[in-house]
Amino acid sequence: MASSHASPSSCPEPAAPAAPGGPDGKGGSRPNAAFRQLRGARSPAEFAAAVRRAAREIGEQVSCDARYIGRVESGEIRCPNYAYERVFRHMFPGREPEDMGFVPREVVRGRGARARDGGGEDGPRTGSRAGQRSGNRTEQPKESDVLRRAFMTGGTAAAVAAASLGAAVPAVSAPRGPRRAGEAEASAVEQAVRRIRLLDDRHGADGLYRRATRPLRLAYELLDADTRRRSVADRLQSGAGELALSVGWLAHDSGRFADARSHYAEALATARVAGDAALEAHAFCNAAFLARDAGRPREAVRAAQAAQGAAKGLASPRLLSLLALREAGGWAGLGDRAACEAALLRARTLFGRGPGDADPEWMSFFGEAELEGLEAQCRSALGDWARAAGHARRAVGLQDPHFARNIALFTAQLAGDLARGGEPEAAAAAGERTLDLLAEVRSARIRMMLAATARLLGRHGGEPPVAAFLERHAEERKNLG
Template identity: 70%
Template structure:
C-alpha cells in the first residue's frame, strides 16, 4: 500500500514512506542496503546504496528513485509498482519540464537520458556549468560544510564516472577541474562533525582520482600523476586505507602506461598492503593485475604469470559488500582485458588476442569506453599476430564506437594498428579500414 498523498500544508518530501519501510522488514538499513546492492549485481545494474540512502527514502526525502534503483526495486519486489512501494509518480516529482535541474526530492538518474543531459552541460557549458550540473558549487563564505555538501561531492564522483564510462575522457577533463577545486575548498572550510570531515576527505580524494583518470585517458600523464599524488596525500591525512589503495592502484596503471614498469610494481604492491585490512578479494585481484602489468613491462614472464595467478585466485573468491563502489567496472571482462594487455606487452600476440576477444564478448554495454578499448586492443593484437583482415574488421568496430566515445588513448592504439596494417592495404578489408581511419 502506497503512502498517502501529502496534505497542502506538509511538503511531500518530508512525509515518511511507510510502505517502503514495511518492505525492509526486520533488516537494518545497512543490511537492506547490502541486499539492494546484491540484487543490483544480479541484474547487471549499478547502484551505490547504503544505509543513508535507505534512510532518505524512508524519511520521504527521495519521493521517486532514479531509473537504476527502480529496476533494482522491481527486481526485488516483483509485481509491485512504484506506487505500491510508496513512491510518487515520476512525472509529478521531476518538476516543470525544461526548467533545469530536477527538484531535490527526485533522486538523480544515471540513465542514458540523464547522462545525455549531463554530457551536454559538461561538453558545452564549461567548468562552471559542469560544477553546477553536479550540484557542486563553490564553498560559501563563512559557511561550514555539512552532510549535504559531502553528499554533493560523492554524487559528483559517481556522475563523472558514468559519463566517462559512456563517453570517454577527452571532453571532460578540462571541465572537471572546477568541481575538484570546489571539493577541496569545502574540505578546507572545515566541518563541525568528524563524520562529515571523513566523508569530505574520502569524496575529495575519490574526485581527485576520477579527474586524474580523465587526464590519464586523454593523454595528459603528468597531470594525472599530480592528481593521483593529491589523492594519495588526502588518504594519508585522513587515515583512509580504501582511498590509499585506490590511489596506488591508479598510480600503478599510470606508471605502466608511462613506461615506468618498476614504479608500477612498487605502487601495486603498496596498494596491496593498504588494501589488506579491507577484506575485498576483488580489490586484491585488481591490484595483482596491476602488478602483473608492471612485470610484463619488464619482460619478466615468470613474475607476471605469478601475479596473474594471484589475480585469478582472488577473483574466483567472488564479490562482497567490502568491495569499493568505484570497482563496479571490474568484472570478468576487465580481468580478461587486463590479462590481454600483459600478454601483449610480452609479445604473445595470439594469446593476447584470445583474451581481448573474450573481454569484448563479456563487456557490459554500459561501459562503451571499455568496449572500444578492448576492441582496439584486439585489433592491434590481431594485426601483429598475422591476422590483418580480422584486425581490420575489429578496427572498423572501434571507429563506429568512437562516434560516441572520446579517448585519446584508444585513438592512439588504433593509430598504431593502422601503421601495422599499411603493408596489407592491397586487401579489401584493410583498405576499407585505412580509408575510414584516415578521414
C-alpha cells in the same frame, strides 16, 4: 559504473505498443508487461524509491512515486520524458525504452511541434527540471544534455552540489571560501565522483576533464571549512581524494599524463593525512596503471605492491585481484614472464573468491570482462599475440553494455593483437568496430591504440578490407583535426 539496482537476469520481451489512442480517451491503454517484469517482487512504492535513488546517482531529479509506477504499468504513460528515460537506462544498462515496453517517442508525440519540447508523454507531470525547461529545444542525442550539465560553475560550497548533481540552478555568490560544511556538502562531493564515473563509462574522458577540475577545486576548498561533526570531515576527506582520482583518471585517459600524476599524488597525500587505507590503495592502484602506460614498468610494480600493502586489511579479495593485475602489467612491461605469470595466477585465484560487502564502490567496472581485458594487455606486452587476442575477444563479449568505453578499449586491444599476430583482415574488422564505437566514446588513449594498429596494417593496404579500414581511419583522424 553500472547501477547497483537489481534487474532480471534476462532481458524481457518488450510489451506490444499501446493502441494509438492511449490515455487521452480516444483509444484504450495496453498494460506495460515488460516494465512490470522489471519491477519484479518489489512493491510500486519500493520500486519508485529505487528510481529516485538511481536518479540521484546520475544527477537527475524525478518525483517518482507509486502512482507514477502504476501509470506506467497500466499503459497510461507510454513514453517517459527524457529525464526518466536516462534514469531507466541507468537502472537497466543495455536496454532501450522499447525493451522496457515503451512506445517510440515519435509514435506518441508525432514529428511536429510537440516533438520539439524535449519531453516525453509524462514530461509536465514529473519533478524533473530537465523535463520542465526544455521549451522549444530540438531533440538531441540521448544524454547530450546530461553531458552539458555535468559540471556547472559556481563560487561556493553550494555550487559544488549544483555541479555534482547537474541541477538547473544558478550559481550563487558568497565570500571567498566556504565557511561551514555539513552533510549536504559531503553528499555533493560524493555525488560528483559518481557523476564523473558514470559519464566516463559511457563516453570516455575527452571533453570531461576540463569541466571536472572546477568541482575538484571546490571540493578541496571544503576541506578548510568549519565542520561540526567528525563523520562529515572524514567524508569530505575521502570524497575529495576520490574526486582527485576520478579527475586524474580523466586526465590519464585523455593523454594528459603529467596532470594525471599530479592528481594521483594529491589523492595519495589526502589519504595519508586522513589515515584512509582504502583511498591510499586506490591512489596507488591508479598510479601503477599510469606508470605502466607512461613506460615506467618498474614504478608500476612498486606502486602496485604498495597498493596491495595498503589493501591487506580491507577484506576485499576483488580489490587485491585488481591490484595483482596492476602488478602483472608492470612485470609484463619489464619482460619478466615468470613474475607476470605468478601475478596473473594470484589475480585469478583472488577473483575466484567472489565479490564481497567490503569491495570499494569505485570497483564497479571490475568484473570478468575487465579481468580478461587486463590479462590481454599483459599477454600483448609479452608478445603472446594469439593468447592476447583470445583474452581481448572474451573481454569484449563479456562486457556489460553500460561500459561503452571499455568495450571500445578492448575492441581496439583486439585489433592491435590481431594485427601483430598476422591476421590483417580480422584486425581491420575489429578496427572498423572500434571506429563505430568511437562515435559515442571520446578517448585519446583508445585513438592512439587504433592509430598504432593502422600503422601496422599499412603494409597490407592492398587487401580490400584493410584498405577500407585505413581509408576510414584516415578520414576520422582528419575530421578530428
